[in-house]
Amino acid sequence: MQVPAQVEYERAVSVGHALTLLARYGPRAAVLAGGHSLIPMMKLRLAQPETLIDINALSELRYVEVADGELRVGALARHADLLESAVVGERFAILHDAEQVIADPVVRNWGTVGGSLCQSDPSEDLSAAFAALKATLVITGPDGTRTVPARRFHTGPYETVVAPGELLTEIRVPASPGGGSAYAKVCRRAGDWPLAAAGAMLAVDGGTIVEAGIGLTAVGSRHFCASEAEEHLSGAPATPERLAEAGRIAAQHCRPVSDQRGPASYKRHLAGELTVRALRRALLRARAGER
Ligand SMILES: Cc1cc2nc3c(=O)[nH]c(=O)nc-3n(C[C@H](O)[C@H](O)[C@H](O)COP(=O)(O)OP(=O)(O)OC[C@H]3O[C@@H](n4cnc5c(N)ncnc54)[C@H](O)[C@@H]3O)c2cc1C
Known part of the structure; x- marks a missing residue:
């Protein structure tokens, strides 16, 4: 069984106290929130903080x-x-x-x-x-x-x-007036990390897209976004063809890698398909007055 290395533990009772503790222990301290990522990283010795500053009481x-x-x-x-x-x-x-x-x-x-x-x-x-x-x-x-x-x-x-x-x-x-948003994800098992996932936000005025936001994960997109595809949509008519082309652009510009979750080519395909699904749903929600 993997166990983390020995570590000091401090429990912060306010934001000010947490900052004092972080200053006291320096760069070898780590903030502990839910611990669902940090503790596994410590068990694998990928993270080796000397002190944990627990912020769960904040x-x-x-x-x-x-x-x-x-x-x-x-x-x-x-x-x-x-x-x-x-x-x-x-x-x-x-x-x-x-x-x-x-x-x-x-x-x-x-x-x-x-x-x-x-x-x-x-x-x-x-x-x-x-x-x-x-x-x-x-x-x-x-x-x-x-x-x-x-x-x-x-x-x-x-x-x-x-x-x-x-x-x-x-x-x-x-808040984006006239906006709707949606998220679409494909993973191997329910609750698993994504092979690929896309989020979309569309603000529309009549038939025109006034603002578009597209987020991508697990496919190597810089800053988790698809800015080229967003540019293709901003100020454009909200048509199925336009959304489909945005999906193609998003797929073209991401940089997925092959790993145990799937080959890069499949992830690139998913990036495009999920972008279109998220955009379509966001548009439906915007038109229905949902967000
Ligand atoms: C079985 C399992 C399945 C999961 N599946 C998914 C999934 O499908 N999709 C997904 O997105 N995530 C998934 N996660 C990750 C999950 O969302 C974790 O909650 C998340 O990764 C880390 O949140 P945490 O609060 O546990 O952070 P911690 O593990 O406590 O901290 C993570 C890092 O952030 C730092 N940190 C935490 N809070 C702050 C803060 N306020 N300021 C500065 N630094 C801070 C810590 O020092 C540490 O470096 C999964 C996790 C597990 C265990």
Whole structure:
């Protein structure tokens, strides 16, 4: 049985306390949220922090609410909090779609939104969903807070712009008037990581697409988004042909790799097909006044 190396443990009781502890222990400290990714990485010795700063007592970071016209999600909100949120189901359906197919109830009850984004796994689902929604992430450190677009948050596999001593504290999603959104994923077994998945957000005015957001995961897309396909849609007529062409463009520009989940050619095919499915559903929702 694999066990992690010996590690010191501190339990933070507030954001300020967590920042003090992070400053005290330096870059060899790691934030512990749900632990569903960090603890397995420690067991494999892929992560070897000297100190764990447990943030699970920070109830101030556990919320899902709409304020000033935008969705605000605290970094410690659990997957289940997003899934069970009525406002998310009604107005940010892409997040509801995504959460239904992330892992299983055990993981969703304890894994956090912030931990998922900070883990920066190249197959992570919420990173693609928040990229499609053009979310902004709030990072808090010793010098105060700064905001970063979700599309600039990940700097590579398992790497983000969160510096040692900082915490991701909030995710903000702008409400898009006339918008609809959806998420589509293919995995080998229910609750598994995706072979490929796509999220889409469309804002329409009459028959015209006024704004498009497309997120992709597990297929090597830079910053989890398909900007070339988005450009093809913005300001264009919302026709089936246009959506199909956007799918082709998304597939063309991603860079999947072959692995135990499937060959690169199949993943590229899925990227295009799932993009079109998510776009179609987002459009239906936009027209039905759902989101
Ligand atoms: C069996 C299983 C199946 C899964 N299936 C899927 C799936 O299908 N799709 C999917 O997307 N995910 C899946 N996951 C991952 C799951 O979503 C985890 O919850 C997620 O990867 C990490 O969240 P966590 O809260 O457990 O973070 P942790 O493991 O506690 O932390 C992950 C990393 O983020 C850092 N961190 C955490 N919170 C913060 C913060 N607020 N500020 C700064 N750094 C922070 C930690 O230091 C660590 O480096 C699966 C996990 C398991 C165990």
